Amino acid sequence: MKSRPTVAIVGATGAVGAEFAACLEQRKFPLGTLKALASARSAGKTMNFRGETIVIEELTEKSFEGVDIALFSAGGSISKKFAPIAVKAGAVVIDNSSAFRMDPSVPLVIPEVNPGRIKEHKGIIANPNCSTITALVPLWPIHRKNRIQRVTIATYQASSGAGAAAMEELVESTRAHLEGRSYAPKVLPHPYAFNVFSHNDTVDPETGYNGEEIKVIRETRKIFEDDAIRVGITCVRVPVLRAHCEAITFECEKPITEDEVRAILSDAPGVKIVDDRAKNYFPMPIDASGQGDILVGRIRKDVSDPTGHSIAMFVSGDQLLKGAALNAVQIAEYLV
Numbered sequence: 001m002k003s004r005p006t007v008a009i010v011g012a013t014g015a016v017g018a019e020f021a022a023c024l025e026q027r028k029f030p031l032g033t034l035k036a037l038a039s040a041r042s043a044g045k046t047m048n049f050r051g052e053t054i055v056i057e058e059l060t061e062k063s064f065e066g067v068d069i070a071l072f073s074a075g076g077s078i079s080k081k082f083a084p085i086a087v088k089a090g091a092v093v094i095d096n097s098s099a100f101r102m103d104p105s106v107p108l109v110i111p112e113v114n115p116g117r118i119k120e121h122k123g124i125i126a127n128p129n130c131s132t133i134t135a136l137v138p139l140w141p142i143h144r145k146n147r148i149q150r151v152t153i154a155t156y157q158a159s160s161g162a163g164a165a166a167m168e169e170l171v172e173s174t175r176a177h178l179e180g181r182s183y184a185p186k187v188l189p190h191p192y193a194f195n196v197f198s199h200n201d202t203v204d205p206e207t208g209y210n211g212e213e214i215k216v217i218r219e220t221r222k223i224f225e226d227d228a229i230r231v232g233i234t235c236v237r238v239p240v241l242r243a244h245c246e247a248i249t250f251e252c253e254k255p256i257t258e259d260e261v262r263a264i265l266s267d268a269p270g271v272k273i274v275d276d277r278a279k280n281y282f283p284m285p286i287d288a289s290g291q292g293d294i295l296v297g298r299i300r301k302d303v304s305d306p307t308g309h310s311i312a313m314f315v316s317g318d319q320l321l322k323g324a325a326l327n328a329v330q331i332a333e334y335l336v
């Protein structure tokens with residue numbers, strides 16, 4: 001890898017794509033040239049990067065000539081088609097879609113958890129699902145000290161997880177609701193303003209689990225390299241613009257106390273404890289938005305488990321950053 005690689009962002013105009021550019025700039029990523037790629041609809045538009053104007057180009061099969069690192073966030077079908085083309089042209093692909101995550105030959109990486117897998121790549125490295133990353137960053141240091149046998153998660157997922165158009169839908173439908181106008185949902189399947197609904201990913205008719213839930217279950221096992229870990233999860237969209245929350249309860253192999261969890265998390269990378277019982281101040285999306293750390297609070301004994309093996313907590317993380325763009329840029333930093 002060159003010391004100042006040429007980096008391409010595929011999906012540069014999207015919710016994640018915009019954060020890729022911001023992370024590269026803020027973290028002073030040592031890139032030579034930035035190439036911004038999107039659909040034909042966006043070709044010719046411009047974006048600002050490090051004070052320079054970059055013209056967005058249409059993604060084509062020729063887009064990857066001279067590209068060293070390609071950051072993909074334009075959906076699974078685009079990744080499936082263009083990631084192999086980028087690899088053939090000599091680029092290392094870091095992919096945000098679910099296209100390659102469960103491919104046994106593709107490392108699925110959270111740098112705070114399994115950075116050692118990065119060097120095993122054969123051209124493609126996958127970024128995990130945003131709900132997976134948000135849960136596993138704080139769970140991993142606990143799992144290392146006292147194996148987690150079982151975890152139950154309930155998500156409270158923001159509009160940003162469904163892309164820029166879903167964020168706009170939340171704003172527009174809220175405005176319409178307040179003004180007494182009707183609003184027909186265009187991006188998400190149900191009215192979003194002042195509503196909560198089951199995650200919009202497809203539901204498996206056999207099991208009743210939706211795609212987002214299945215991703216978290218499978219990805220957790222792959223990243224922790226622990227096929228025995230039992231994961232139960234319910235994924236829900238809430239009318240929050242940005243940053244997911246998750247209520248997480250986990251059961252360890254040996255007894256564990258809330259003080260032990262607090263001590264483990266107090267110096268865990270990528271985690272910030274926000275747990276002020278006196279002020280009733282705990283993780284909130286409004287605080288998590290715009291920062292790279294996963295906020296963790298409400299750390300307490302799970303009183304439904306009298307054996308003392310279980311802890312409950314509540315987390316919030318900016319899924320456009322740590323759940324997507326930041327995680328990918330951290331992976332890219334390992335490559336240079």
Ligand SMILES: NC(=O)c1ccc[n+]([C@@H]2O[C@H](COP(=O)([O-])OP(=O)(O)OC[C@H]3O[C@@H](n4cnc5c(N)ncnc54)[C@H](OP(=O)(O)O)[C@@H]3O)[C@@H](O)[C@H]2O)c1
Nearest residue numbers: 011013014015016038039042073074075097161163164324
């Ligand atoms: N949002 C999240 O929190 C999150 C987290 C983890 C992973 N991801 C994954 O990241 C990907 C993008 O998500 P997003 O939320 O950023 O979506 P988004 O806001 O809808 O952005 C989609 C991007 O893909 C581009 N695109 C669409 N069709 C294209 C085509 N035919 N050729 C080239 N570019 C095309 C769009 O370009 P135009 O503007 O030109 O249409 C846009 O830049 C998805 O795979 C998603 O699952 C998202």
